[in-house]
Amino acid sequence: MTKLSIALGALAIALSATPLAAQTAARTMTPQDLVTLKRVASPAVSPDGQWVVYQQTDTDPASYKRVTGLWRVAVKGGVPARIADLADASENSPAFSPDGKRLYFISGKSGSDQLWLLDLASPAAAPVQASTFKTDVAGFAISPDGQRVLVWGDVARNCPTLGCDKSGDTSQPGPGSGRHYKDGSGFVRHWDAWETPGNYSRAFAFALAADGRIAGDGVALDGPPGTLTGDTPTKPMGGSEELAWAADSRSAFFVARQADRNEPLSTDTDVWHSMLDGKAPHKASKDNRGADTLPSPSPDGQWLAWAAMARPGYEADRLSIQLMNLKTHERRTLAPAWDRSVGSIAWSPDSKALIVTAEEVLDNPVFRIELASGKVTRLKLAPKGLSEGHIGNVIPLKNGGLVFTRDAVANPAEVYVADKGKPGRTLTQANAAQLAELNPVTSTRFSFKGAGGDMVWGQIHRPAGASGKLPVLLFVHGGPQGSFNDAWSFRWNPRIFASQGYAVVSVDFHGSTGYGQAFTDSINRDWGGKPLEDLKLGLAAALATNPDLDGANSCALGASYGGYMMNWIEGQWPDRFKCLVNHNGVFDSRAMAYATEELWFDEWEHGGKPYHEAPGEYEKWNPANHVAKWQTPMLVVLGEKDFRIPYSQGLGAFTALQRKGVEAELLVFPDENHWVLKAKNSLQWHQTVFAWLGKHLKPGS
Numbered sequence: 001m002t003k004l005s006i007a008l009g010a011l012a013i014a015l016s017a018t019p020l021a022a023q024t025a026a027r028t029m030t031p032q033d034l035v036t037l038k039r040v041a042s043p044a045v046s047p048d049g050q051w052v053v054y055q056q057t058d059t060d061p062a063s064y065k066r067v068t069g070l071w072r073v074a075v076k077g078g079v080p081a082r083i084a085d086l087a088d089a090s091e092n093s094p095a096f097s098p099d100g101k102r103l104y105f106i107s108g109k110s111g112s113d114q115l116w117l118l119d120l121a122s123p124a125a126a127p128v129q130a131s132t133f134k135t136d137v138a139g140f141a142i143s144p145d146g147q148r149v150l151v152w153g154d155v156a157r158n159c160p161t162l163g164c165d166k167s168g169d170t171s172q173p174g175p176g177s178g179r180h181y182k183d184g185s186g187f188v189r190h191w192d193a194w195e196t197p198g199n200y201s202r203a204f205a206f207a208l209a210a211d212g213r214i215a216g217d218g219v220a221l222d223g224p225p226g227t228l229t230g231d232t233p234t235k236p237m238g239g240s241e242e243l244a245w246a247a248d249s250r251s252a253f254f255v256a257r258q259a260d261r262n263e264p265l266s267t268d269t270d271v272w273h274s275m276l277d278g279k280a281p282h283k284a285s286k287d288n289r290g291a292d293t294l295p296s297p298s299p300d301g302q303w304l305a306w307a308a309m310a311r312p313g314y315e316a317d318r319l320s321i322q323l324m325n326l327k328t329h330e331r332r333t334l335a336p337a338w339d340r341s342v343g344s345i346a347w348s349p350d351s352k353a354l355i356v357t358a359e360e361v362l363d364n365p366v367f368r369i370e371l372a373s374g375k376v377t378r379l380k381l382a383p384k385g386l387s388e389g390h391i392g393n394v395i396p397l398k399n400g401g402l403v404f405t406r407d408a409v410a411n412p413a414e415v416y417v418a419d420k421g422k423p424g425r426t427l428t429q430a431n432a433a434q435l436a437e438l439n440p441v442t443s444t445r446f447s448f449k450g451a452g453g454d455m456v457w458g459q460i461h462r463p464a465g466a467s468g469k470l471p472v473l474l475f476v477h478g479g480p481q482g483s484f485n486d487a488w489s490f491r492w493n494p495r496i497f498a499s500q501g502y503a504v505v506s507v508d509f510h511g512s513t514g515y516g517q518a519f520t521d522s523i524n525r526d527w528g529g530k531p532l533e534d535l536k537l538g539l540a541a542a543l544a545t546n547p548d549l550d551g552a553n554s555c556a557l558g559a560s561y562g563g564y565m566m567n568w569i570e571g572q573w574p575d576r577f578k579c580l581v582n583h584n585g586v587f588d589s590r591a592m593a594y595a596t597e598e599l600w601f602d603e604w605e606h607g608g609k610p611y612h613e614a615p616g617e618y619e620k621w622n623p624a625n626h627v628a629k630w631q632t633p634m635l636v637v638l639g640e641k642d643f644r645i646p647y648s649q650g651l652g653a654f655t656a657l658q659r660k661g662v663e664a665e666l667l668v669f670p671d672e673n674h675w676v677l678k679a680k681n682s683l684q685w686h687q688t689v690f691a692w693l694g695k696h697l698k699p700g701s
Helices: 010-016 020-024 031-036 432-436 494-499 517-521 530-545 561-572 589-595 599-605 615-619 623-629 647-660 679-697
Strands: 004-006 039-045 051-059 066-074 081-083 091-096 102-107 114-119 139-142 148-156 199-208 214-220 243-245 252-256 270-274 292-297 303-308 320-325 331-334 342-347 353-358 366-370 376-379 390-396 402-408 411-418 424-426 441-449 455-463 470-476 503-508 549-559 579-583 634-639 664-669
Touching: 031 494, 031 679, 039 091, 039 390, 039 402, 039 411, 051 091, 051 411, 066 091, 091 139, 102 139, 139 243, 148 214, 148 243, 199 252, 243 292, 252 292, 270 292, 292 342, 303 342, 320 342, 342 390, 353 390, 402 424, 441 494, 441 530, 455 494, 455 530, 470 494, 470 530, 470 561, 470 679, 494 503, 503 530, 530 549, 530 561, 549 561, 549 679, 561 579, 561 623, 579 679, 589 599, 589 615, 589 623, 589 647, 623 647, 634 647, 634 679, 647 664, 664 679
Parallel strands: 470 503, 470 549, 549 579, 579 634, 634 664
Antiparallel strands: 004 441, 039 051, 051 066, 066 081, 091 102, 102 114, 139 148, 148 199, 199 214, 243 252, 252 270, 292 303, 303 320, 320 331, 342 353, 353 366, 366 376, 390 402, 402 411, 411 424, 441 455, 455 503
């Protein structure tokens, strides 16, 4: 008998996550609700700590056009108001000037994304365009003294400023349309776009004129051509967290990886330091061959903190905190025994502690780490009765408080403020009215003994107050080093599935994050072993919690590695489920090894060698080798712009099902990558998946 423990208070967590009216609502959440919920992000706090400006994306319920605008709310509370509104345009990425007199942001009002500013000292002032670059501005950071600004975007490597007449792309020599990549090019395609050799994401430091606008040509952080070639921020996921001003505003830190023939094999991103003199930057992270990221200089100018992985080629290694004395250059690991991987770093205003986020057992909470002692304290920031959920965008305040965003399975992100030592209170309720119309969902955490007797955690989400037998959906997360934690998603959202009358079960199998590095490492070279055992034991444990869960009437769903697991289940657990949903999952390990773009990931997962040197490692867990046993109906979903797991993998699975005579459907998005991001496509995705599940779990409904 599986030993089972139920997390206390889970029911109260789910019911309290939305306004009281939601507890008596009677409407089922629909895909239309999901795609039209407002998206709150990127809070910025005024230097005096009195105001928060954040961005909010609204989706038109008829056209599904999305517009992002800026909103301001007092830290003490109040009704948010739209600010810096430019007609027929979007505004995003707000930042205050250090004196609090100006608000900077990015807008496409001029026809391209440029830097704009709003004079906050003049209530009637209209936004003013602050840059006129020949390329789009991807991001910016104002210097601590307010005299300069870092701006970045895609330009030619030999371009002396942000934007030239030519992009620098050397892959299209003409006269035809062919792209020509020469030996040693490195990436030829990455994530969802073909690479443009000679063109990179680059950052420049510009002076700000008295009126706040950009002046002069700027200084390239990556130095003159021939010194450093690479993207900063790194592609495809890097952002402003990878660039930072020094406290004295005289230099800047940034993250980049050398772009050469080894780039598809290398996780060796480094923290670089530029003196803004036009000369080559130097490497601050020294000799580490693993990933270095999140550079964070202390406010007093004495320290540089960043996050580092020790093992080259492993993208899911523990991100430990490195600390360097900027005067002596002495370096040490802060809190070396703390077995968590940091996701963000911020300094307390007095430079005595770091405020970081990290995954921990289904939550993404905030921790305070003392600089002198390395003592780690988990902060309790969620309002009373709620789980910490997923906390991000943490901004320490001078009074010891924090501003942050928080989301959970029950609700999308909202902005919160927490006074020193106290839980947070909401500053925004962008989705309160819409959520109040919807039936709530209850969430329960459970744990059980998984593979090897290790403790494994999972969650059950179900309609509040549901009676009678509930069909069961087993969600399998991607990564595989990831988690189906207590967080909101606009893609794989447990709440909307549970709202359709299902019990949604997720299991953080071996390889998941938030349980220590050894647990994360345990999936290496074991993709189909311990994880599948955990899923089997976890589903049995979940069913044991409540007789209303109809385990005989169940389907399994997953994307990426979760999609791989659907293909693996077809051959290894073929008689368990009534249907499967495979979104962009690996089907053939051999083809994957030669067609994916970030080779470091696939090779690390199979022992650190390419396929031709260790074919046995790849074939051991290859779903294509077990097609003869496939029998479960499967819906296959894929995106043609997915270069991580090329769409041919999904086609292979669909063809295998067709040739076996197994019921199958195929949904192809020509304009989506590894994810489904567009509103209308999201609607179609949910409608198709719900119809497939209903056909097999609710026949005749």
